[in-house]
Amino acid sequence: ALSSPLLAQAAPPESARLRDAALTDDLAWEITEGLTTEIGPRKAGSDAEARARDWAVAKLKALGFANVRVETFEVPYWERGDASAEIVAPFPQPLTLAALGNSGGTGPKGLKAELVGFDSLAALEAADPASIKGKIVFVTHRMAAAQDGSHYGPVGQIRRIGPSIASQKGAAAILIRSIGTDEHRNPHTGSQDWKDGAAPIPALALANPDADQLERVLKRGQPVTIALRVTAKMAGKRTSGNVIAEVPGRDPSLPIVLVGGHLDSWDQGTGAIDDAAGVAITTAAAKRIMDAGQPLRTIRVVWFGSEEIGLFGGVDYREKHKEEKHHFLAESDFGADRIWRFQTSVADAALPAMKPIAAALAPLGIVQGGKNGDASGSDISEIQKLGIPVLALSQDGTRYFDLHHTPDDTLDKVDPAQLRQNVAAWTAMLAVAANDSTDYGPVPPRK
Amino acid sequence: ALSSPLLAQAAPPESARLRDAALTDDLAWEITEGLTTEIGPRKAGSDAEARARDWAVAKLKALGFANVRVETFEVPYWERGDASAEIVAPFPQPLTLAALGNSGGTGPKGLKAELVGFDSLAALEAADPASIKGKIVFVTHRMAAAQDGSHYGPVGQIRRIGPSIASQKGAAAILIRSIGTDEHRNPHTGSQDWKDGAAPIPALALANPDADQLERVLKRGQPVTIALRVTAKMAGKRTSGNVIAEVPGRDPSLPIVLVGGHLDSWDQGTGAIDDAAGVAITTAAAKRIMDAGQPLRTIRVVWFGSEEIGLFGGVDYREKHKEEKHHFLAESDFGADRIWRFQTSVADAALPAMKPIAAALAPLGIVQGGKNGDASGSDISEIQKLGIPVLALSQDGTRYFDLHHTPDDTLDKVDPAQLRQNVAAWTAMLAVAANDSTDYGPVPPRK
Numbered sequence: 050a051l052s053s054p055l056l057a058q059a060a061p062p063e064s065a066r067l068r069d070a071a072l073t074d075d076l077a078w079e080i081t082e083g084l085t086t087e088i089g090p091r092k093a094g095s096d097a098e099a100r101a102r103d104w105a106v107a108k109l110k111a112l113g114f115a116n117v118r119v120e121t122f123e124v125p126y127w128e129r130g131d132a133s134a135e136i137v138a139p140f141p142q143p144l145t146l147a148a149l150g151n152s153g154g155t156g157p158k159g160l161k162a163e164l165v166g167f168d169s170l171a172a173l174e175a176a177d178p179a180s181i182k183g184k185i186v187f188v189t190h191r192m193a194a195a196q197d198g199s200h201y202g203p204v205g206q207i208r209r210i211g212p213s214i215a216s217q218k219g220a221a222a223i224l225i226r227s228i229g230t231d232e233h234r235n236p237h238t239g240s241q242d243w244k245d246g247a248a249p250i251p252a253l254a255l256a257n258p259d260a261d262q263l264e265r266v267l268k269r270g271q272p273v274t275i276a277l278r279v280t281a282k283m284a285g286k287r288t289s290g291n292v293i294a295e296v297p298g299r300d301p302s303l304p305i306v307l308v309g310g311h312l313d314s315w316d317q318g319t320g321a322i323d324d325a326a327g328v329a330i331t332t333a334a335a336k337r338i339m340d341a342g343q344p345l346r347t348i349r350v351v352w353f354g355s356e357e358i359g360l361f362g363g364v365d366y367r368e369k370h371k372e373e374k375h376h377f378l379a380e381s382d383f384g385a386d387r388i389w390r391f392q393t394s395v396a397d398a399a400l401p402a403m404k405p406i407a408a409a410l411a412p413l414g415i416v417q418g419g420k421n422g423d424a425s426g427s428d429i430s431e432i433q434k435l436g437i438p439v440l441a442l443s444q445d446g447t448r449y450f451d452l453h454h455t456p457d458d459t460l461d462k463v464d465p466a467q468l469r470q471n472v473a474a475w476t477a478m479l480a481v482a483a484n485d486s487t488d489y490g491p492v493p494p495r496k
Numbered sequence: 497a498l499s500s501p502l503l504a505q506a507a508p509p510e511s512a513r514l515r516d517a518a519l520t521d522d523l524a525w526e527i528t529e530g531l532t533t534e535i536g537p538r539k540a541g542s543d544a545e546a547r548a549r550d551w552a553v554a555k556l557k558a559l560g561f562a563n564v565r566v567e568t569f570e571v572p573y574w575e576r577g578d579a580s581a582e583i584v585a586p587f588p589q590p591l592t593l594a595a596l597g598n599s600g601g602t603g604p605k606g607l608k609a610e611l612v613g614f615d616s617l618a619a620l621e622a623a624d625p626a627s628i629k630g631k632i633v634f635v636t637h638r639m640a641a642a643q644d645g646s647h648y649g650p651v652g653q654i655r656r657i658g659p660s661i662a663s664q665k666g667a668a669a670i671l672i673r674s675i676g677t678d679e680h681r682n683p684h685t686g687s688q689d690w691k692d693g694a695a696p697i698p699a700l701a702l703a704n705p706d707a708d709q710l711e712r713v714l715k716r717g718q719p720v721t722i723a724l725r726v727t728a729k730m731a732g733k734r735t736s737g738n739v740i741a742e743v744p745g746r747d748p749s750l751p752i753v754l755v756g757g758h759l760d761s762w763d764q765g766t767g768a769i770d771d772a773a774g775v776a777i778t779t780a781a782a783k784r785i786m787d788a789g790q791p792l793r794t795i796r797v798v799w800f801g802s803e804e805i806g807l808f809g810g811v812d813y814r815e816k817h818k819e820e821k822h823h824f825l826a827e828s829d830f831g832a833d834r835i836w837r838f839q840t841s842v843a844d845a846a847l848p849a850m851k852p853i854a855a856a857l858a859p860l861g862i863v864q865g866g867k868n869g870d871a872s873g874s875d876i877s878e879i880q881k882l883g884i885p886v887l888a889l890s891q892d893g894t895r896y897f898d899l900h901h902t903p904d905d906t907l908d909k910v911d912p913a914q915l916r917q918n919v920a921a922w923t924a925m926l927a928v929a930a931n932d933s934t935d936y937g938p939v940p941p942r943k
């Protein structure tokens with residue numbers, strides 16, 4: 050006979066019923082399809098992001114959510130412009146690349162300079178500025194795929210701080226190998242900030258096959274000259290915003306549940322896996338709870354704005370809602386492949402209260418794992434600074450970084466069956482946790 | 497015990513030895529890597545194609561081939577220029593596409609027109625010109641993958657004749673779903689000619705995810721307006737050429753063996769699978785025969801120029817060599833995945849002479865198949881018009897049309913192990929057939 054501490058704890062019958070019904074969900078697909086089709090790319094601060102907010106308000110109202118509103122804020126606006134590059138010598142040919150967020154430009158005439166290659170961020174950090182000054186830096190380090198996406202943290206540092214280091218050492222520009230695990234001519238964009246007063250320089254990501262090519266060309270041992278034309282630039286302030294909707298709880302005095310994802314996307318794909326799916330999954334689950342009868346606690350759904358350029362939506366929410374009590378936060382921002390893990394950041398005293406949630410999730414092939422205290426998210430990491438518990442449902446990220454921040458992040462990459470498993474998991478979790486009167490905290494404020 | 501008519505026929509021992517030795521081949525990889533790295537894209541008639549001819553001559557001479565030379569010819573030159581498109585209404589967003597060969601342009605201001613969609617070439621053919629005049633035609637029909645690539649013939653007709661039909665019915669432009677089997681934002685370019693005096697109009701292929709998107713947008717039922725800017729244009733004549741090299745046979749009076757592939761490529765990838773691999777495989781096999789001692793018959797290796805824009809290399813070769821006697825022709829132009837089939841276009845009386853070739857190929861997992869008379873190729877189809885037998889080694893094309901004519905046709909898509917199986921098969925075939933004094937003809941001239 051089967052026996053384990055987990056199975057010994059039965060899921061509340063209502064959560065099991067709602068979970069299984071959610072495996073036929075069509076709403077998450079409808080939201081993902083609608084947002085990616087009727088809006089498409091939704092760059093932070095763009096007109097498209099504004100249209101997406103209108104779309105979201107109309108959709109959330111039509112679904113019957115309460116208190117649907119937009120909370121706006123200002124963001125710095127970066128224009129991508131055009132970018133092109135070619136090897137001038139020794140082997141003339143074009144390269145496929147994309148500017149990174151906040152990249153500087155070359156001016157209309159472009160620039161031409163010798164290439165200097167580094168196989169890691171550490172090698173760039175150790176380099177003598179004299180070997181870099183006036184040159185185009187190339188940092189090539191392949192990111193490996195992992196179910197938990199754990200390579201994105203360390204390898205992604207090349208994108209996040211490589212441009213500043215190159216600038217500070219006097220580089221004319223920097224090209225990095227895409228922070229991505231595919232082999233397609235689809236460069237991976239993403240945000241980076243100029244640290245410690247580093248002057249903006251052109252900062253771009255090469256598609257992986259182009260990084261392979263540059264490595265082969267450099268290995269021939271001849272000087273390599275690159276020509277670059279980049280018209281990216283900062284362009285003032287624009288309005289962004291969070292779209293907020295609620296399922297009112299039976300006891301408005303209790304701390305609320307916050308779930309969501311981000312509404313904005315990078316501009317080259319249609320932001321299907323990052324993160325239309327996330328707002329769709331969390332909204333579909335909240336709608337299922339709403340339709341099943343009023344939950345004990347209010348569930349607030351937030352479609353965050355301007356996540357991609359630096360968690361602006363999370364920061365704005367934190368500042369505007371810091372006096373409000375939150376039961377826990379949960380975010381979906383890692384695609385739409387199946388959820389394999391349930392992770393927590395709750396008080397030790399609340400760990401027994403996690404058991405019925407884990408029991409409700411187990412039939413979907415989800416295990417409780419990771420270290421209590423490690424559960425987080427992107428926008429909610431800012432809100433965690435207030436000291437609020439977090440529950441996390443980890444999606445399988447094995448192919449996430451094939452698509453992440455590329456033109457290839459399109460609807461066809463969302464698997465409807467796995468999307469439904471996501472909705473079922475979120476529904477099960479909310480069915481238990483939004484009806485739980487016990488506290489999941491206190492937890493220390495995230496640093 | 498194993499017993500079959502095929503196994504009953506033993507491969508000549510020397511061919512088996514050479515075949516097995518070729519499974520360690522590095523030359524095909526070296527040529528594929530060198531051509532795609534040191535030249536990169538090699539568009540028909542371009543400076544890059546000229547550099548590729550120089551590269552080929554130097555490489556073939558260095559390998560010890562005899563009579564290395566270039567036969568030049570003129571080709572019409574088409575400039576790709578830039579192409580961009582967006583949905584203006586009802587859902588503003590950019591589209592990813594690429595101009596088809598010989599596409600017309602829009603002028604610098606671009607054009608804006610309503611979209612009219614067709615789900616097949618037949619639907620376009622049946623359409624009332626009044627429903628098309630002044631509009632942008634969209635033909636969407638998904639190509640399916642097949643081991644023998646057999647969908648490319650019929651579905652590829654959308655690319656080959658769709659633009660002419662749209663033009664003749666008064667369309668302002670035509671967008672087709674890429675003739676390709678992938679789901680990446682990589683549009684598939686390719687050649688098309690303006691038939692029966694059809695006036696050039698902008699003719700472009702949408703990446704498959706973009707064609708999916710336009711289908712979804714059209715299904716909403718509102719009028720769809722597209723803006724298009726295309727600077728493609730015809731730009732006079734340029735020089736192209738075939739690079740030819742030989743392994744001289746012991747008996748120069750005997751008809752020669754011709755093997756090869758094409759040197760040119762489309763301009764958006766580096767032409768690794770189409771067709772650096774083809775010239776590499778055939779050259780590596782010929783080199784192995786040369787190094788094993790002089791074959792009975794001369795083997796001529798041809799790296800054809802300007803295949804992609806209309807088999808110009810094949811036509812030029814046919815016209816310049818029509819008086820020469822050829823034993824058979826064989827071409828590699830379907831990637832570098834493993835060979836699974838041996839096919840023939842020989843006289844019925846020569847079918848017994850095919851048995852030792854089939855026997856030499858069988859241990860590589862290759863079976864003789866298809867109908868005798870169906871073996872052909874792209875450039876060699878023109879030379880077959882002289883009435884010359886053809887032997888064909890069919891590569892597995894299941895993923896070929898994921899990559900064909902896209903930016904994604906890059907070196908990383910070539911699997912070294914399968915590339916070696918190709919070289920082994922070609923070596924085995926040449927070891928038998930270039931040492932066979934019997935005739936494989938007569939065959940009727942191809943129509």
Ligand SMILES: [Zn+2]
Pocket residue numbers: 311323324356382383427
């Ligand atoms: Zn995201």
Ligand SMILES: [Zn+2]
Pocket residue numbers: 323357454
């Ligand atoms: Zn993102």
Ligand SMILES: [Zn+2]
Pocket residue numbers: 758770771803829830874
């Ligand atoms: Zn080809």
Ligand SMILES: [Zn+2]
Pocket residue numbers: 770804901
């Ligand atoms: Zn081709």
